[in-house]
Amino acid sequence: MSMKNVPDIVVGRLPLYLRALSFLGEEGRQVTSSQELGQKLGISPAQIRKDLSHFGEFGKQGTGYDIKYLSEQLRRILKVTEExxxxxxxxxxxxxxxxxxxxxxxxxxxxxxxxxxxxxxxxxxxxxxxxxxxxxxxxxxxxxxxxxxxxxxxxxxxxxxxxxxxxxxxxxxxxxxxxxxxxxxxxxxxxxxxxxxxxxxxxxx
Amino acid sequence: MSMKNVPDIVVGRLPLYLRALSFLGEEGRQVTSSQELGQKLGISPAQIRKDLSHFGEFGKQGTGYDIKYLSEQLRRILKVTEExxxxxxxxxxxxxxxxxxxxxxxxxxxxxxxxxxxxxxxxxxxxxxxxxxxxxxxxxxxxxxxxxxxxxxxxxxxxxxxxxxxxxxxxxxxxxxxxxxxxxxxxxxxxxxxxxxxxxxxxxx
DNA sequence: TAGATTGTTAATCGATTAACAATC
DNA sequence: TAGATTGTTAATCGATTAACAATC
Missing domain, CATH: 3.40.50.720 (NAD(P)-binding Rossmann-like Domain)
Incomplete structure (x- = not known):
């Protein structure tokens, strides 16, 4: 199930992405971009896209990421869908x-x-x-x-x-x-x- | 005062070294080595020596590091000599x-x-x-x-x-x-x- | 379409490790 | 002395970034 060889340091950032997405969702936002996430977290947009690319393709060119969808995917990857x-x-x-x-x-x-x-x-x-x-x-x-x-x-x-x-x-x-x-x-x-x-x-x- | 360009990640490990030295000191130990510290912290001995070398020479060939002396130096470097x-x-x-x-x-x-x-x-x-x-x-x-x-x-x-x-x-x-x-x-x-x-x-x- | 942003490649940058001369 | 361990160099390894084709 879990992808071949994702660096620890990448896995370590996923919870931060998830947390930022949760906040955006609570603000009623629907979509975001690697640029916006990077801004909020102090991480480069390129790094966020690279990190996510270890697990699949979750965004849409020209649009960005659906917040709810990406959150679900990160929860699945991190195995925190259940308590x-x-x-x-x-x-x-x-x-x-x-x-x-x-x-x-x-x-x-x-x-x-x-x-x-x-x-x-x-x-x-x-x-x-x-x-x-x-x-x-x-x-x-x-x-x-x-x-x-x-x-x-x-x-x-x-x-x-x-x-x-x-x-x-x-x-x-x-x-x-x-x-x-x-x-x-x-x-x-x-x-x-x-x-x-x-x-x-x-x-x- | 602070050395030219010590990487953040190196600075981040110094408190761990200091903490490990404190424990060794409390056990009554006088000297230790990069190997022993590495063992306790899950860090390679080479990395510990490299990290310390950013700030000076604190050890003795053949012997290792005087625990009290290295602790003092680390406290000075980290600026935690006073409360x-x-x-x-x-x-x-x-x-x-x-x-x-x-x-x-x-x-x-x-x-x-x-x-x-x-x-x-x-x-x-x-x-x-x-x-x-x-x-x-x-x-x-x-x-x-x-x-x-x-x-x-x-x-x-x-x-x-x-x-x-x-x-x-x-x-x-x-x-x-x-x-x-x-x-x-x-x-x-x-x-x-x-x-x-x-x-x-x-x-x- | 025009503008925006992804996913990915290749280049850059930086950190870790292996090895060893120096020396206690 | 013989054995041990440092400090440092050079090589390796891995992570980050810049750039851009693809495409929504």
């Missing part, structure tokens, strides 16, 4: 923020389980969730067939949590802990660390 | 999580001001902060000479907040709102959006 269940580990401040975050809806994800290892938090109710014991990650996540997880625990706990998730069959992890974790081949990890982003910028100040 | 004050806009769940986040300490940043536009939140105390009215961003941030900010408001409010920050003299913004914002040349923006990271990974599932 996937995501396990969240860590019910601290960040975990709570993620539970209450409304930005997942309609973008392909839904938090389905929440774990924490703190006995004071286990059993507690946060939003629509009862916090489960992290000890049960392996059994519950595996039973439910969940493939994605978000790790929002302290750095010291992150590797153990990731190991448990991997044993449970999770194949994609978004890690908020400020540590590079080890995972077997075939398991993907993405990192979010505000310090890293801030430090990148101070160099240029 | 910079950061303005936080948005005192919702995410804002609270950032206020309570302990990972900024010692990494070069300290949240110094917190703003929100919700009258119910203004004046409230969160951790050590009184929440200030977003209307006062321009005056207060400018008075205090703050150059960096974190935006943790809904997408619909983000551009206005960014505009106010820019008018206040902020030159580096970490934006958690899922929207690409417009800023004048000379102002940097970094983005954190969990949906984007998750969507990148589903492609490979």
């Amino acid at each position: 996937r269940e995501v396990a969240l580990v860590g019910a601290g401040d960040l975990g709570r923020a993620l539970i209450h975050y409304e930005g997942f809806a309609g973008k392909g994800f839904r938090i389905a389980l929440v774990f924490d290892s703190n006995p004071q938090k286990i059993g507690q109710t946060i939003g629509p969730f009862e916090v489960l014991d992290s000890e049960s990650i392996e059994t519950i996540v595996a039973d439910r067939g969940i493939e994605m997880a978000i790790v929002a625990v302290p750095a010291s706990a992150a590797q153990d949590v990731v190991d448990a998730l991997v044993r449970a069959g999770v194949r994609a992890i978004l890690n908020y802990a400020p540590i590079t974790v080890k995972v077997p081949a075939g398991v993907q990890v993405q990192y979010i660390d505000p310090v890293i982003h801030l430090q990148k910028m101070t160099y240029y100040l | 910079r004050e950061v303005a936080l806009v948005g005192a919702g769940d995410l804002g609270r999580a950032l206020i309570h986040y302990e990972g900024f300490a010692g990494k070069g940043f300290r949240i110094a001001l917190v703003f929100d536009s919700n009258p119910q939140k203004i004046g409230q105390t969160i951790g050590p902060f009184e929440v200030l009215d977003s209307e006062s961003i321009e005056t207060i941030v400018a008075d205090r000479g703050i150059e960096m900010a974190i935006v943790a408001v809904p997408a619909s409010a983000a551009q206005d907040v960014v505009d106010a920050l820019v008018r206040a003299g902020v030159r580096a913004i970490l934006n958690y709102a899922p929207i690409t914002v417009k800023v004048p040349a000379g102002v940097q923006v970094q983005y954190i959006d969990p949906v984007i990271h998750l969507q990148k990974m589903t492609y490979y599932l």
